[in-house]
Amino acid sequence: MKLYIFACLCSLILWGVSCDEESVGIPTGALYLGIEEDATLLTKAESAVTNESLRVDIIAAEGDTIKSYSDYIDEVKGKKIVLPVGTYTISVKSNQSEEAGWEKPFYSGSKEITIQSGEITSVQIVCKISNTKVAVEYAGNLANYFSRYETTVSNTSGSLLYTRDETRAGFFKAEKLTADLRLVNLDGNEFTMQRVFPDIKEQYFYKIKYSLDDGGGNEEAGADFDGIIVDEKADTIYYGIFIKEEDLFGKSAPKLTLDGFTENKIVYKKADNPVVPEHSLTIEAPNGIKQLKVKTTSFQFADIPSFDLCNLTDAARTRLQ
Structure with a gap:
C-alpha cells in the first residue's frame, strides 16, 4: 500500500513558539506530519502502514541531519516540529533492515521542502515499498x-x-x-x-x-x-x-574408479620402455561430461600445468601426443 505522508508547514505566527526562539530572532516555521493509506501500491503489504515502525529524518540543505525520530507514531504524529527557515529533505524509512526476510516490506520515501517565514507550506511525500x-x-x-x-x-x-x-x-x-x-x-x-x-x-x-x-x-x-x-x-x-x-530420472552422479595404481595413487613408467603400464581411470557419467580438468606437476608438462581433456587447446593436444 502506498503511504502518503502529509507535511503541513505552518508559519511561526502561532502562539506555540517558545520564548527562547523568539529572543534569538531566528525566523522559524512549524512542520506537521501525517500518514494515510493508498491501496494502489503494486505489492500489497501484510499489515497497514500505521502498524509499521517508521523512522523520520529531517536533513538540511548542507547534508546535515538536524532532527531524527525513531518512531513516527510516538514522536512525530500530531506533534509540531519547529524548524528555522530554509530548505530541507524529509526522509522516511522503515526501521527494519533491508536484508532479505519473510513478509518484510521495506518502506522509504523522501522529498525536498522549503520553510518560509510568515507562510504556510504543505507538501506530500509518497512513501512506497522499495524492495x-x-x-x-x-x-x-x-x-x-x-x-x-x-x-x-x-x-x-x-x-x-x-x-x-x-x-x-x-x-x-x-x-x-x-x-x-x-x-x-x-x-x-x-x-x-x-x-x-x-x-x-x-x-x-x-x-x-x-x-x-x-x-x-x-x-x-x-x-x-x-x-x-x-x-x-x-x-x-x-x-x-x-x-x-x-x-533427470535414472541418471546418477558421475563415478570414478582407479585400477592398477599403488596405494598412493602413483604409477611409474621407465623412460626407455615404450609400453604404457596397465593402469586406468574409469569414469561413468550418465549425464555426460562438459569439462574434465587435469592438473600436472611433472616437469615434462611445465608448459601446460593444467588442461581440459574435453576441450583441448592445440598446444595441449600437441604436447600430449
Missing part, C-alpha cells in the same frame, strides 16, 4: 517422483530457503535474483538446477513455479523464459520452470 516480493510454488506432480525439493533464492540482500511446504513470501532488494533448486528423487539421487532472473523491479510480486514438463518441447530442464506471464491487474510476474523427466 520486491518473491514466492516459490511447486506443482503437485513433483511429489510423485521426488522425496525432497527446495529452492534457495538469493541476491546481495541475503538468501531464503523455500521448502516444499513454504507458503510465505520473501522480500529482497530489487536487483538480480538467483534461484537454486535442489531435488532428491525416490532413488536417493540428487539434482540441482539454477536460474537467474536479471530484470527484477521494486514493488512487483514475482512467483516462481516448478513443475514437470508436459511435453511442450523445452530443449533443456528448466525455463527458457519464453512463457513469462505478467498479470497486469495484480502486477504479478509468473515464471514457469519445467523439469523434463528424461533429463
Whole structure:
C-alpha cells in the first residue's frame, strides 16, 4: 500500500513558539506530519502502514541531519516540529533492515521542502515499498517422483530457503535474483538446477513455479523464459520452470574408479620402455561430461600445468601426443 505522508508547514505566527526562539530572532516555521493509506501500491503489504515502525529524518540543505525520530507514531504524529527557515529533505524509512526476510516490506520515501517565514507550506511525500516480493510454488506432480525439493533464492540482500511446504513470501532488494533448486528423487539421487532472473523491479510480486514438463518441447530442464506471464491487474510476474523427466530420472552422479595404481595413487613408467603400464581411470557419467580438468606437476608438462581433456587447446593436444 502506498503511504502518503502529509507535511503541513505552518508559519511561526502561532502562539506555540517558545520564548527562547523568539529572543534569538531566528525566523522559524512549524512542520506537521501525517500518514494515510493508498491501496494502489503494486505489492500489497501484510499489515497497514500505521502498524509499521517508521523512522523520520529531517536533513538540511548542507547534508546535515538536524532532527531524527525513531518512531513516527510516538514522536512525530500530531506533534509540531519547529524548524528555522530554509530548505530541507524529509526522509522516511522503515526501521527494519533491508536484508532479505519473510513478509518484510521495506518502506522509504523522501522529498525536498522549503520553510518560509510568515507562510504556510504543505507538501506530500509518497512513501512506497522499495524492495520486491518473491514466492516459490511447486506443482503437485513433483511429489510423485521426488522425496525432497527446495529452492534457495538469493541476491546481495541475503538468501531464503523455500521448502516444499513454504507458503510465505520473501522480500529482497530489487536487483538480480538467483534461484537454486535442489531435488532428491525416490532413488536417493540428487539434482540441482539454477536460474537467474536479471530484470527484477521494486514493488512487483514475482512467483516462481516448478513443475514437470508436459511435453511442450523445452530443449533443456528448466525455463527458457519464453512463457513469462505478467498479470497486469495484480502486477504479478509468473515464471514457469519445467523439469523434463528424461533429463533427470535414472541418471546418477558421475563415478570414478582407479585400477592398477599403488596405494598412493602413483604409477611409474621407465623412460626407455615404450609400453604404457596397465593402469586406468574409469569414469561413468550418465549425464555426460562438459569439462574434465587435469592438473600436472611433472616437469615434462611445465608448459601446460593444467588442461581440459574435453576441450583441448592445440598446444595441449600437441604436447600430449
